[in-house]
Amino acid sequence: MDFSIGDLSRRTGVKVPTIRYYEKEGLLEAPLRSEGNQRRFRSSDLERLGFIKHCRDLGLPMPAIRDLIDLSQHPDKPCETANRIAEDQLKAVRQRIAHLRKLEAELKRIATSCEGDHTVTECNVLKAFGDHGLCLQEH
Amino acid sequence: MDFSIGDLSRRTGVKVPTIRYYEKEGLLEAPLRSEGNQRRFRSSDLERLGFIKHCRDLGLPMPAIRDLIDLSQHPDKPCETANRIAEDQLKAVRQRIAHLRKLEAELKRIATSCEGDHTVTECNVLKAFGDHGLCLQEH
DNA sequence: CTTGAAGCTCTAGTCGCTATAGCAATTAAA
DNA sequence: TTTAATTGCTATAGCGACTAGAGCTTCAAG
Numbered sequence: 001m002d003f004s005i006g007d008l009s010r011r012t013g014v015k016v017p018t019i020r021y022y023e024k025e026g027l028l029e030a031p032l033r034s035e036g037n038q039r040r041f042r043s044s045d046l047e048r049l050g051f052i053k054h055c056r057d058l059g060l061p062m063p064a065i066r067d068l069i070d071l072s073q074h075p076d077k078p079c080e081t082a083n084r085i086a087e088d089q090l091k092a093v094r095q096r097i098a099h100l101r102k103l104e105a106e107l108k109r110i111a112t113s114c115e116g117d118h119t120v121t122e123c124n125v126l127k128a129f130g131d132h133g134l135c136l137q138e139h
Numbered sequence: 140m141d142f143s144i145g146d147l148s149r150r151t152g153v154k155v156p157t158i159r160y161y162e163k164e165g166l167l168e169a170p171l172r173s174e175g176n177q178r179r180f181r182s183s184d185l186e187r188l189g190f191i192k193h194c195r196d197l198g199l200p201m202p203a204i205r206d207l208i209d210l211s212q213h214p215d216k217p218c219e220t221a222n223r224i225a226e227d228q229l230k231a232v233r234q235r236i237a238h239l240r241k242l243e244a245e246l247k248r249i250a251t252s253c254e255g256d257h258t259v260t261e262c263n264v265l266k267a268f269g270d271h272g273l274c275l276q277e278h
Numbered sequence: 279c280t281t282g283a284a285g286c287t288c289t290a291g292t293c294g295c296t297a298t299a300g301c302a303a304t305t306a307a308a
Numbered sequence: 309t310t311t312a313a314t315t316g317c318t319a320t321a322g323c324g325a326c327t328a329g330a331g332c333t334t335c336a337a338g
Contacts, residue, residue, distance in 0.1 A: 004335090006284060016285085021326065036334045038285055051269040057278060058249075058268070059242055062325075072265055079253060079262035086250035086264055093243050100236045103198055107232060110197075111225035114218060123218035125225055126211055129197070130190040139196060143304090145315060155316085157295060164294090175303045177316055201294075 002032075002040040012049045019049065027052055027065060060089055102139040109136060141171075141179040151188045158188065166191055166204060199228055241278040248275060 009016045022028045028048060031041045048069070055065045064085050071081055113124035120126060128134050148155045161167045167187060170180045187208070194204045203224050210220055252263035259265060267273050 004285080015327080017328080018326065020286090025325090034285095034334085036285085038334065047269075050271075054271045055268055056325090057271070058245060060268075068265065068268060071259055075258060075260040077259050079257060079259050079264060082259070082262055082264040082268070083250065083253050086246060086268070090243065090246040090250050093239050093246060097236060097239045097243065100232050100239070104229065104232050104236065106197060107225060107229040111222065111229050114222050118218060119215050120210055120218050120221070121214040123221060125218060125221040126207065129194055129199075129207060129221070129225070130186075132189075132193045132196070143315080144317095154296080156297080159317090160295065173303080173316095175316085177303065195294090 002042055003046060005039050005041070008041050008046060008049060011046060012053050014049055014053050022049070022052060025062065027062065027069065058089065059093060060085070064089070099139070102137055105137065106135050106139055141181055142185065144178045144180070147180050147185060147188060150185060151192050153188055153192050161188070161191060164201065166201065166208065197228065198232060199224070203228070238278070241276055244276065245274050245278055 003011070005016050005019055008014070008019055014022075019028065023030055028045060031039045031045060034040055051069075052065055055068065060068075067081060068085060071077060071079075110125055110128040113128050142150070144155050144158055147153070147158055153161075158167070162169055167184060170178045170184060173179055190208075191204055194207065199207075206220060207224060210216060210218075249264055249267040252267050
């Protein structure tokens with residue numbers, strides 16, 4: 001019951017070079033090898049890689065994922081760290097949303113500041129890109 | 140009326156190595172030099188750098204900024220390109236917001252799935268990070 | 279047994295900076 | 309005028325999280 005790196009890739013949606021990269025970075029344990037030196041993964045590796053994939057999809061940086069993996073190796077530890085990581089990431093995501101909403105407002109203003117068909121000199125879009133003073137808010 | 144690279148940095152908020160980087164990348168023209176080989180910028184460079192800064196703050200990638208600068212050198216061209224860049228960026232920002240809102244929802248669920256004070260084995264946070272099947276939506 | 283897909287390692291490139299090292303020039307104070 | 313502090317110079321390497329390519333070897337199906 002073992003998988004080639006390609007099997008793992010198909011089952012998780014993680015690309016082959018990325019799997020090798022995760023191994024190099026220590027997120028995945030180095031697997032056994034075939035006689036011809038090819039990687040042979042077990043189902044625990046499949047699970048681990050699925051975990052990493054989901055965390056990455058949720059935007060967690062690799063150090064946070066490392067911490068979570070370390071934590072899962074020590075089942076008796078309290079779960080504060082996992083909670084903190086989730087909350088930190090939630091906070092970070094909310095900050096990014098807030099920032100992007102400001103950008104959205106300014107870009108909407110900029111993109112609609114040109115009312116038709118004319119040349120660069122007359123166009124407000126370029127002026128708006130250049131001049132922060134025209135903005136409605138900080139961003 | 141010329142500025143050192145430090146003057147330019149203080150006036151625009153762009154760090155000194157970043158200014159040199161912009162010059163290397165061709166966003167800023169190579170300025171004149173002092174007798175001792177130090178950069179001496181003119182106020183047109185200050186303006187240009189302010190333009191770049193504002194565009195970067197709005198999230199434009201450098202190739203887009205290059206296009207806008209090229210455009211501003213040809214005042215007789217139609218302004219379609221500038222409009223397209225603004226609209227593309229607006230679209231990209233809206234997509235990122237939509238994505239981040241999904242992440243926010245999942246992370247909220249994950250971060251609140253732990254009701255107190257226990258160990259890793261009993262904790263839902265780690266399970267939730269590992270299992271996309273528990274998610275309420277795609278992300 | 280052959281062939282084509284898949285795997286291997288190693289290196290370099292992506293983007294937009296940022297940091298460091300080891301110098302040289304400028305500016306202000308003593 | 310000398311000195312010291314600050315600022316500037318070039319060149320190189322590093323960040324995060326991959327991705328692409330070269331050149332080779334192994335595997336699995338027919």
